[in-house]
Amino acid sequence: MADLMIDFASLERARRDLVEVEGLLRGPCRGMSELPADVAGHDDLRSRLRDFGDEWDFGIGRLAQFSGAAADALSSIQKTFTELDDELAAAFDQ
Incomplete structure (x- = not known):
C-alpha cells in the first residue's frame, strides 16, 4: 500500500x-473595457476597436474566472485533506 503525501506548503x-x-x-479587463473607441476617427476602426475590447x-x-475557481478548488482540497488527516x-x- 502506498502512502499519500500532500505538500500543503506547495498547495x-x-x-x-x-x-x-x-x-x-x-x-487589463478593466483597462480594455474603459478604452474609448471614439478616439478613432474612422467608423470601421472604431467598430473594430470596440469588438477587440x-x-x-x-x-x-474568463481566464481570471478560471484562475479564481482553481484557487478555490485548491483551498477545498487542502481543507478536505486536513480534515481527513485529523480524522485518521x-x-x-483511540
Whole structure:
C-alpha cells in the first residue's frame, strides 16, 4: 500500500499564485473595457476597436474566472485533506 503525501506548503503557494493571476488579469479587463473607441476617427476602426475590447474583456475575464475557481478548488482540497488527516489521527489515538 502506498502512502499519500500532500505538500500543503506547495498547495498553498499554487493557490496564492492563482489568486495573484486572477488579480493581474482583472486589471487589463478593466483597462480594455474603459478604452474609448471614439478616439478613432474612422467608423470601421472604431467598430473594430470596440469588438477587440469586447473580445479581450471576455477572454481575459474568463481566464481570471478560471484562475479564481482553481484557487478555490485548491483551498477545498487542502481543507478536505486536513480534515481527513485529523480524522485518521483521531481514529489511531483511540
